[in-house]
Amino acid sequence: MTERRRRSIFDLIDEYFENLEESVKRLRETLMEKPSWDRKACTIEPLRDISVTPTEVIVTVDLPYTEENTIRVKPLSKDVIEISAKMRRKISFDDFGITHYKGEFQTFHCQTRIPVPVYMDKMEVRFKRGILEIHLPRKHEYEIPIE
Amino acid sequence: MHAVKKTWGNYLEDVKIVEKKEIPSGCTMLFGFPDVGLVGVIAASHLISELNGLEEVAYVDSKLLPPLIVLHEGLPHSPIRIFGNHNILLAVSETAIPADVIYPIMYALIDWGKNKKVKMMISLSGIPIQERQDIEELKVFAAASNADVLKTVQEQGIEILKEGYMVGPQAIMLQRCASIGVPAITLLAQCFFNYPDPEAAAEVLKGLTKIIGLKVDVSKLLEKGEEIRLKARDVMRRTQQELSKMKKTQEYDMPLYIT
Numbered sequence: 001m002t003e004r005r006r007r008s009i010f011d012l013i014d015e016y017f018e019n020l021e022e023s024v025k026r027l028r029e030t031l032m033e034k035p036s037w038d039r040k041a042c043t044i045e046p047l048r049d050i051s052v053t054p055t056e057v058i059v060t061v062d063l064p065y066t067e068e069n070t071i072r073v074k075p076l077s078k079d080v081i082e083i084s085a086k087m088r089r090k091i092s093f094d095d096f097g098i099t100h101y102k103g104e105f106q107t108f109h110c111q112t113r114i115p116v117p118v119y120m121d122k123m124e125v126r127f128k129r130g131i132l133e134i135h136l137p138r139k140h141e142y143e144i145p146i147e
Numbered sequence: 148m149h150a151v152k153k154t155w156g157n158y159l160e161d162v163k164i165v166e167k168k169e170i171p172s173g174c175t176m177l178f179g180f181p182d183v184g185l186v187g188v189i190a191a192s193h194l195i196s197e198l199n200g201l202e203e204v205a206y207v208d209s210k211l212l213p214p215l216i217v218l219h220e221g222l223p224h225s226p227i228r229i230f231g232n233h234n235i236l237l238a239v240s241e242t243a244i245p246a247d248v249i250y251p252i253m254y255a256l257i258d259w260g261k262n263k264k265v266k267m268m269i270s271l272s273g274i275p276i277q278e279r280q281d282i283e284e285l286k287v288f289a290a291a292s293n294a295d296v297l298k299t300v301q302e303q304g305i306e307i308l309k310e311g312y313m314v315g316p317q318a319i320m321l322q323r324c325a326s327i328g329v330p331a332i333t334l335l336a337q338c339f340f341n342y343p344d345p346e347a348a349a350e351v352l353k354g355l356t357k358i359i360g361l362k363v364d365v366s367k368l369l370e371k372g373e374e375i376r377l378k379a380r381d382v383m384r385r386t387q388q389e390l391s392k393m394k395k396t397q398e399y400d401m402p403l404y405i406t
Contacts, residue, residue, distance in 0.1 A: 044380075047384065062339075129280045
């Protein structure tokens, strides 16, 4: 007879966050190994971060030189958002002292996968000190009953 | 060439500090290494551009580091270099230091500094704070290697980081200096965890000014804030990966008091 160990709600929560952390880590590492710029599209990829609270997912994006009215946040599917923003001036490789590549960039662009279900239609966005904050209320699709 | 004696595992045999110039004794040794908000690196980079006569005096040569050089004007440089003048030695890294080699690299640098009779070591870094974008005035905290140094810091009006965890090169520096009897301070400005934070770098430099009386104008650093944030993106990305490996978020943890 197989004996099933009964796990507490705390074990389940711990496991859930460990899995979540692992997924975010894997995603980050995947994102790392490519240039942070796309010369053909003339875009650069901004730094971003995701945190999951009990009630919402908060995505922050570092957007220096950005004109606030050019920021666009678009849901692409139920768990992916696309962020773009135009910079106040064009940035070239020369500005970084790099002469072996040529190209100019004026747009930040990235896509971000949201790790838990959220209400995309209830998204709230604010921009302060060059940091874009996207708040997505969490969708709690099931609950674990406490015995 | 100064080969550091074996004091930490077997790794130190592979970490060498190569001196390019004569190193004066009695200097204050500063550290600006990649960490949260890249506070230390940005501050160190500003010091190099602002202070007169700060030039490369030594560099780290180690097979423990990734196979990477930094090219400046077509010439190769170690990613970890020491700049100096008659009273400052500044160790700075231009790339994220892999989490698993921080111990030997820091031990080597600290032992080298002690050998050069530095009078004090100060690490410039950050302490992450949530909702950083909502904070107008950033605080600077300090921790020290012994009670006397801590008292001196407190007298300069810098708040003490009384309890909690510290993770990263600055933690190793403090612990190592405490054990070998070198006065040391870690200065930590409140900052973003994952984004380059020039404002925090400016605050940490103001804290440094209070402690060692160094005159540093931070106005250019603040003016160039957006440019620095843009340029520092890739180093920040690499640093994020190493911060994750060294469990940096432990600094948010509530400490367990054992008395």
